[in-house]
Amino acid sequence: MKTESKFESDDIIELSENGKLERIDNLLHSASDEATAGIGFDAIKRRAVENAALEKQRKHRRLLSYIAAAACMLLCFGVAGTSFIRSHKPWGEGDMSLNRHTSEPETDSNTHSPSAIPEIGSIDSNEIPKQYTKLLSIGVPTKGGSSQNEFKPDELFPDELPSYMERRIDINGTDGNVCSIAEGKDDTGSSKYFDCSLVESAPYDLNKGEVGSFETDDGCVFYWKLDDKRCMRVRFFGFDNEEASKLFAELTNDIMNKRSIQ
């Protein structure tokens, strides 16, 4: 506590009325010292230090909560922004991106990732272009001049499928139809996948006996309209377009000519 007196410097005490003012000056000094001595300055200081420390902690917590809230807001904006961008692509609707891919030659089939092989029937509708990129009328399988309603795609594999592709018959999880599947990896480690199954409808209109096809990021998909209720869907992944078309033609010829007519 400051104890030294500063009163000497103030030349304001006038000796008057028999030193009355001097006496009142002394009286005030002693009264102020007594009054000040009774003040608990140490306790006040301790409380001030404690409260300031608490306030600093509160400020720190408030700052952290503001940062957390700001991070949450940024995350929300990010999620909302990403959703918006996905649903409003600058070149139009989302599936247009696939159309751009379809116009480009397949050059990355050898780098096809094994993990990219889709499950049967799992092709995302977003990946389907607005229309087939190729249409071809090949007719329908017949027996004795009439349409083959009993046509079933059991064990329908193109003969030219690479030998390293393991073949099996499976049940399509989405509609319970029988599905012929072949998959494997070539010498370079690129995955190849093929499947063939009957589905109720094609994504876009087809006339009976007509084949519509389009390309996706990973391969080619063919729809062959067999009758009013059925289409044959054939998918190739990891194959280039030409190779897939050749294998599909082989398969359809095989069906049309002999093997699948039951």
Next chain:
Amino acid sequence: MAKLNFDKIYNDYSRLVYWAAYRVVAQCETAEDVTQTVFERVLLNESKLARLNEPQLKSWLYRVATNLALDITRKGMRERLDAEPLSEEIPDESPTPEAEAMERNRTERIRAAIDSLDEAYRQVILLHYYSELTVREISECTGISEGTIKSRLVRARMLLADKLKDEVDLR
């Protein structure tokens, strides 16, 4: 960056802050609360206050103490000094109960006399004698000229001498 020496500031100016607050609130407990709050603010604004020189710091402390006390007073918390229990004001080292009672009475009368002065005189008496500020320092804190402060001090002392005639004559 300069670092604030809180202990030194507290030792040098706690008395100034307390009596500056007391001048407004006229209540010991409230003046203590104001003093505590002022020094909390000192601790929370260390980096800013470290840039101030001594007169600026002193002026800042006086202003904050006065403003806080005025806020409290405006909120209707002001109580007059004569409502204070006297025991808070008097140290325990009084030698005998009789002497202690005399001291209490004397201190009480002096404080009552100060409180009865007009605000202008009361201010200079409290700042000069209780906060131990020189005339120049009072001028720096309050913005009142040194000449005015000196004349107010003389006038205040004369008024007090008149009010405390018995005390003055006894000494």
